[in-house]
Amino acid sequence: VRYALFAVLVAVPVSLVTWMLTRGGACPRPEVFVTAPKGEVARAGSPAGAGGASTAVVTAAPAGVGGDATGHTAAPGATASGTSVPAAGAAPASVTSVPAAGTAPASVAAAAGPAPASAALTVAGASPTPSPAAGNAATTRAAADAAPRAAPARAAVEAAFARPVGGATLEGGALTWYDSKGLFDYIDGGAPLYIEKGFVRLAAAELRSSSGGEISADCYDMGGTAGALAVYASSRSASAKPAGVGDEGQVSRMGLDFRKGRWYVKLTAFDPKSEAALPAIAKDIAARLP
Amino acid sequence: VSEKAPVIIVPPREYTRREVVTRVAASAGVAAATIALGSWLTGRKPRVADTGVRIRDHRVARSPGDVDLAIARGPDATENVRRAIKALGGIERFVRPGERVVVKPNAGWNRLPDQAANTSPEVVAEIVRQCVGAGARAVWVTDVSINNAERCFERSGLAAAAAAGGGKLVLPDGRGFRPVALDGKLLQEAEVLWPFVDADRVINVPAVKQHGLTGASMAMKNWYGVLGGHRVRLHQSIEQAIADLAGMMKPTLTVLDGTRVLMANGPSGGSLDDVKRGDTIIAGTDEVAIDSAGAALLGRAVADLPFLAAGEAAGLGRTDYRSLKLVEVTG
Secondary structure (H helix, E strand, O other), X not given: OHHHHHHHXXXXXXXXXXXXXXXXXXXXXXXXXXXXXXXXXXXXXXXXXXXXXXXXXXXXXXXXXXXXXXXXXXXXXXXXXXXXXXXXXXOHHHOEEOXXXXXXXXEOOOOOOOOOOOOOOEEOOOOOOOOXXXXXXXXXXXXXXXXXXXXXXXXXXXXXXXXXXXXXXXXXXXXXXXXXXXXXXXHHHHHHHHHHOOOOEEEEEEEXXXXXXXXXXXXXXXXXXXXXXXXXXXXXXXXXXXXXXOOEEEEEOOEEEEEEOOEEEEEEEOOHHHHHHXXXXXXXXXXXXX | OOOOOOXXXXXXXXXXXXXXXXXXXXXXXXXXXXXXXXXXXXXXXOOHHHHOOXXXXXXXXXXXXXXXXXXXXXXXXXXXXXXXXXXXXXXXXXXXXXXXXXXXXXOOOOOOHHHOOOOOHXXXXXXXXXHHHOOOXXXXXXXXXXXXXXHHHHHOOHHHHHHHHOOXXXXXXXXXXXXXXXXXXXXXXXXXXXXXXXXXXXXXXXXXXXEOOOEEEOOOHHHHXXXXXXXXXXXXXXXXXXXXXXXXXXXXXXXXXXXEEEOOOOOOOOOHHHEEEXXXXXXXXXXXXXXXXXXXXXXXXXXXXXXXXXXXXXXXXXXXXXXXXXXXXXX
């Protein structure tokens, strides 16, 4: 009886106090990810009142903070060469290493901060890895990202966009990089196709053409020719015409995509003048990709 | 004569081996139980499911004779929206004066309207206009975009559409998400953008698109755009995830935009060669039925899209949409 009394009067209160003191830290709020291709984060507050007036404020990402541990890095405007910057507390997939590159400037992306405490969804009986279709490949590719062979390709792509391509300049002076995990945050349900075919990483560029129009250039490192060919084949359109660029390419209305070696590149224009600039841009990109 | 008090010497108690073993074991047991209880309570995260915070059912009661599904076809998207909503009984059936309405287009992509990756702006503008006309206190237009939200809404014309109709554009960020509970088979908790929790009425305005993973993206899939967090997790068992989210959000009205249809390389698209004119609006209250009808715009059958069967199995609606009270209008 005494031991039962001890348990009730001491053990239970001690346990409850311990729980109450620690519960706040036991369930941190998930970090919500907002895609910010240009290092910008669009913010809107919760409604101030019942009327719910909304505001939209665009703020720049902190200088030097290139991304997070979510497979998404945005290179800052600063350039460097011969520098190696390890990620701070980040997953291997986010590690950026820029080797000595002679005189070619190379942007350095430093992944900052630890991995998010948790995701915003609770999935019953599910591991953090995605489905077999995407997940196994994602895990494999994430490991591949850390392999030494991936680093030179990344530096070379950054160098390729350091000067105008086909007369178009890089908006914001930086590429945005995605690995296999971050790819879902960029192309959502389009990601598994790339991952299954050997996707390593994506360099996304927002270009400004000489006519002032905008063009997006997505350079997918598919790890090899077979992967690039497979993705290109899946996007082949019956109505498109040969582009005569890279190993194989096609031009369609407002779009041009091609493959060259391990690369699959997709260009999208947003106005007719920019559309006219696509072949010259594609030609330059194809010539500069390693 | 002094008398000394008697000294009583109490001999130390002799414990038997059994008593020692029993007491040591009991003490150890209580200590272990204390540690175990404290450890369990400490590691136990408060679950959203326990708090009972759920998104309300936004549907309106169905009266006898109400039309369930309206399909309007014609070259003018705005006119198609008007005819479809009118066939359903008018916007007044769904929105009442003083209510706060959230309109949810697909604004996921940094694309032009002609590229058909997002909902057509003219469709959204007309819906917002009707809601304002019905006396709504606030009409929020929002989506958790895949690409940069500001660019998506500007490029797609949806920011201008919200303003033209008299609504307010809400651009999401990390501060505006709230934890809610789901009763899904796969998903139990989610972070949902605040207008979908606060609004009195919810109008889903998806686009019709080919989707690389699910075959199609229409009304049910559009609820991915209310969530925060990383999308990679949403692609596990995606058919069930779609059904779970459709069970979480029970919209007042759904208006499926088949004005321009992205036939290939979805969900983002880009090339105009992948787009064809659909010139169709499908509106109603049964998302499974609406998506089943919309599948035809992509040249798909219901059996080609497993998430429809998952939705029907979850009791969210009917794939046999022609069994509902249906009105078709051609302009």
